[in-house]
Every structure is written in C-alpha cells, then in structure tokens.
Amino acid sequence: MIHRKIHDMKKYFQQLKIFLTALIIITVLSSSAQTQITHTATKENISCNYDCTILDVAELTNNPAAVMFVTPVLDKGTIQNPHPIGSYYFKDKWHIFNLDNKPIPVGSKFNVEYFTTPDETHFQYSFTRADIQADGSAFIDNWHLNNNPTVKFSSFLSWNPTIQGAITNREETTVQYNPGVGKWFVSNNNNKPMVARATYNIAITWPGRVNTQIVTPRTSTVIPGLVISTTNSNTVSGPIYPMYVTAWADNIKLPGDNSNIKYPDATELYDFNFSVSRPAAGRIGMKTYEAITIKIVTGVPITIPFFEAFLKKRDMDFTIDAFTNNTTGRSELNYTIKLSGATIISFKQLSEEKDSNLTSHEHAVKYFDEIRIIFTKIEFIKDNVTVEDIL
Numbered sequence: 001m002i003h004r005k006i007h008d009m010k011k012y013f014q015q016l017k018i019f020l021t022a023l024i025i026i027t028v029l030s031s032s033a034q035t036q037i038t039h040t041a042t043k044e045n046i047s048c049n050y051d052c053t054i055l056d057v058a059e060l061t062n063n064p065a066a067v068m069f070v071t072p073v074l075d076k077g078t079i080q081n082p083h084p085i086g087s088y089y090f091k092d093k094w095h096i097f098n099l100d101n102k103p104i105p106v107g108s109k110f111n112v113e114y115f116t117t118p119d120e121t122h123f124q125y126s127f128t129r130a131d132i133q134a135d136g137s138a139f140i141d142n143w144h145l146n147n148n149p150t151v152k153f154s155s156f157l158s159w160n161p162t163i164q165g166a167i168t169n170r171e172e173t174t175v176q177y178n179p180g181v182g183k184w185f186v187s188n189n190n191n192k193p194m195v196a197r198a199t200y201n202i203a204i205t206w207p208g209r210v211n212t213q214i215v216t217p218r219t220s221t222v223i224p225g226l227v228i229s230t231t232n233s234n235t236v237s238g239p240i241y242p243m244y245v246t247a248w249a250d251n252i253k254l255p256g257d258n259s260n261i262k263y264p265d266a267t268e269l270y271d272f273n274f275s276v277s278r279p280a281a282g283r284i285g286m287k288t289y290e291a292i293t294i295k296i297v298t299g300v301p302i303t304i305p306f307f308e309a310f311l312k313k314r315d316m317d318f319t320i321d322a323f324t325n326n327t328t329g330r331s332e333l334n335y336t337i338k339l340s341g342a343t344i345i346s347f348k349q350l351s352e353e354k355d356s357n358l359t360s361h362e363h364a365v366k367y368f369d370e371i372r373i374i375f376t377k378i379e380f381i382k383d384n385v386t387v388e389d390i391l
Contacts, residue, residue, distance in 0.1 A: 034115055035059065038073065039096065041081070041108040052088055052097035053104050059116045060094045064163075065311065065347065066114055067122045067201045069156045070096050073109035081108035084172045086157030087201070099157070099170040118310075119346050120144065120291065120372075121204040124158050126312050127186075129196045136193030139183045140202070143374065147182040150208035155186070156201045163311060169198040243269040243322045245294060249305065249314040257301040266321065267302045270368060271295035291345060291372040294320075298349060298367040306371060310344040318342055318373065334382070341376030 041053040060066050068087050072079045083102050088095040096110055115122040127138045145151055155175055159168040171188040178185055186194060244266035247254045256265040271294065296302065309316060318339040324332060348370040379386050 034113060036111065036113045039070075039110045039112050041096075041104050041106060041110075043106055046104055046106065047095065048088075048097060049101070050103035051101050052095040053108070053110075055094045055096065055112065057094070057112075057114075060114060062092045063094075063116060064089050064160050065118055065124070065307075066094065066116055067118050067124060067203065068094065068112060068114035068158075069154055069201060069203060070113075071111045073111055075109060080105050081110075084170075085110075086159060086168070086170075089158075089160040089162070097159075099172070101170075115203070117346070117348055120374075121207075123202055123345065124199050124311060124313075125202050126164070126199040127194060127196050132194055132196060133185070135187075136191065137185045137187035138194035138198075139178075139181070139185045140200075141183060142202070144204055144207070145184050145202075148208045149177045149179065151184075151204060152206035152208065153184075153202055153204040158199045158201045160199070160311075163308070164197045164199060167195055167197045169195060242324075243320055245269055245296070246319045246321070247302075247306070247309075248317045249309040250316075254305045254309075255301045257297075257299040267296050267299075269294050269296060269320070271370075291374050292339065293370060293372050295350075295368050295370045298369050303369050306344065306369060307347055310347040310371070313343055316342040316344065316373075318375075336381040338379040338381065339373060339375040339377070340379075342373050343375075344371055345374055346370075346372035 037057065039053070039055055045054045045056065046052070047054050060068070070085055070087060072081055072085070081098070081104050083098040083100050083104075085096055086099055088097045096104075096112075098104060118124065121144065125140055125142065131138045131141060133139065145153065155173075157169065169188070171190055171192055173186050173188055175184060175186050177183075186200065188194065244256075246256060246266045253265055256267045308314075320337040320339070322334045322336070324334045350368045350370055351366065
C-alpha cells in the first residue's frame with residue numbers, strides 16, 4: 001500500500017513538473033544597496049578611551065546587522081591613523097576603533113563602505129568552535145566560498161559586545177585558501193589562535209568559478225497548495241492553505257507565536273516562496289537549492305530568536321505545516337515540508353498597509369519579518385509518505 005502511494009505521488013509530481021525553456025547563466029552575485037561615505041574623526045565624535053570614533057549615520061543607527069568595510073584615507077602621502085582598525089557596535093551606534101587600543105588622532109579620515117541589509121554575498125560571519133583548527137586558524141564555512149579558490153571577497157572585523165560579550169580579535173590577520181579542505185581560513189599574523197565568536201564582515205565582490213558558469217537547470221515541481229506566481233514560471237508561491245513554521249536552532253526549538261492551532265511553537269506564515277533549484281557551479285555531486293523566503297508577522301516571541309540565529313549563523317531546521325479545513329470546519333494537517341541543514345542568510349523587517357481606508361489610530365500598518373533560508377535537504381510529507389528532493 002505504501003509503495004502504491006509513493007508511486008501515485010511520484011506520478012502526480014511528474015504531471016506537475018514545470019520545465020524551463022532556457023539555460024540558466026549564473027552571473028555576478030546580486031548585492032544589496034551599497035553606500036560609501038568619508039568619515040572624519042573630531043573631538044566631538046572620538047569616544048571610548050580615545051581609541052574609537054562614532055559613526056553618526058542614520059542608516060547605521062539601531063542597525064546591528066549592517067555590514068561595513070573601513071579603510072584609512074591617504075592624506076598627502078600620510079595616514080593619520082596608522083593602526084589596524086575594526087567596526088564596533090555600542091549603544092545603537094557603529095564606531096571605528098583601533099585594535100591596538102591606541103588613540104585616534106583628531107582629523108583622521110576613513111572611507112566607509114556599508115550595506116544596510118545583509119544578503120548572501122554581504123554578511124557577518126561568526127567563528128564557531130568547530131571552525132577553529134589545531135594551528136589556531138579558523139575556517140570560513142560558507143557555501144559561496146567553499147571549494148572556490150578563485151572567488152574574490154573582502155573581510156573586516158565586526159564587534160557587537162551585546163552578542164559577543166568581550167570576545168573579539170584585536171590582531172592583524174591574513175586570509176588564505178586551503179586546497180586540501182576546500183575552505184578559506186583566517187589566521188593571526190602573530191600566530192595567536194583565533195577565538196570562537198570573533199565576527200568578520202564578508203563581501204563577495206566576484207563569484208569565481210568562471211569555467212562552470214553555464215549549467216543545465218533542474219526541473220521544478222509544484223507543491224500542492226502553492227500556485228505559480230510569475231509569468232516565466234521561475235517561482236511558485238502563495239499558499240492556498242494556512243501554513244505554519246516551527247524552527248530549531250542548534251537543535252533547540254525556538255518559541256512560536258500561535259494560539260489558533262494545537263502547535264504553540266509554530267508561527268503563521270504570510271508568504272512562502274522558492275525559486276527553481278539548480279546545482280551550484282563547482283559543487284558537483286552535491287544537492288543545492290535556491291534560497292526559500294518566508295514572511296511572518298513581527299512579534300517578540302519569534303522575531304528575536306530568528307534575528308539572533310541569523311546573526312550567529314546557527315545551524316537550523318524548519319518544519320512547515322499546511323492545514324486545511326475538513327467538512328466539519330475543523331483544521332486538519334494537509335502536508336508538511338521539512339528543511340534540514342538550513343541557515344538564515346537574510347533578515348529584513350518590512351511594513352505593509354493593511355487598508356488604505358483605515359485611519360492611523362486603527363493600526364493600518366502591519367510589520368513583517370522576511371527571512372531567506374538556504375538548506376541541504378528538503379522533504380515533502382503527506383499521508384505518512386515522505387518524498388525527498390521534491391524540487
């Protein structure tokens with residue numbers, strides 16, 4: 001009976017497949033909005049123990065997720081602050097600070113390049129204990145960088161004591177590629193060991209892999225309860241049934257915000273979509289998928305742990321349950337989608353107007369968390385039958 005159901009489901013999936021008509025060309029990776037400014041250290045903005053200068057930029061204020069890169073300005077052949085620097089988030093402001101604790105001279109100038117919203121190619125990476133190697137170096141474990149020796153990227157220290165406490169790395173570093181392991185790694189120039197929770201901003205400026213840019217697309221299956229939302233059939237979205245997400249970070253179940261069904265740790269989805277999956281160039285033999293995007297109403301129970309999981313790049317799993325009402329009006333589970341080996345790569349907060357006819361005091365605006373997730377395994381479960389690799 002089980003085999004018959006599996007056969008019927010596979011036949012059903014075959015009938016629902018969407019075939020693309022052209023090859024996908026992987027171009028330079030997309031980026032979020034980039035801004036460049038010149039910052040000058042003055043008596044008014046030099047702070048800490050005179051070894052940092054405050055960035056008073058509206059887009060950076062109250063934005064601990066910002067990704068920035070700072071370089072000193074050469075003035076008449078001289079750098080007025082000849083010290084290694086990093087970025088430092090404190091009291092809702094970003095600072096530039098000297099790693100060696102030396103005072104920043106008044107008049108020192110810095111070029112500041114920043115991205116207000118992280119994405120797949122501009123993000124903060126925090127080292128875990130698993131990243132630290134016996135020789136004291138630390139691997140950057142990222143699917144864009146792994147097995148990709150020709151990639152071009154920048155790194156810059158980012159320190160947020162609220163999350164990292166007193167832990168950061170004040171040493172000058174070198175970034176290199178280990179061909180045996182297929183990963184990039186960071187090491188201190190003075191051979192001191194790297195430390196877990198030290199965080200670096202990463203910006204991928206060129207994806208590499210030029211010899212494998214053109215790939216044959218995989219086909220995509222329409223999941224029951226989702227509908228085609230774009231004319232070129234590249235994306236399916238818009239759940240027909242109510243859908244709820246339950247999340248785990250490092251094997252710990254996150255709190256939910258749901259009082260309508262029997263799963264209190266679940267949170268209702270207001271949007272769920274994924275693009276056609278394809279093998280990532282240079283990753284032969286590995287299943288990879290395009291990022292899935294989910295959107296939920298902002299709320300304290302779920303927003304804070306999701307944001308923390310994003311900042312710390314935690315290992316995650318997601319269960320997405322789709323419900324429908326039966327003939328008696330009671331809610332029943334229709335199907336489940338499970339995502340394993342997942343990471344949140346983008347976290348945004350959005351607002352939408354509920355009804356333009358409502359007045360402001362009637363709460364006409366609703367706020368959402370939009371989260372993008374990459375993963376290594378996807379399962380579709382219906383009537384106690386599990387089918388893997390459904391895309």
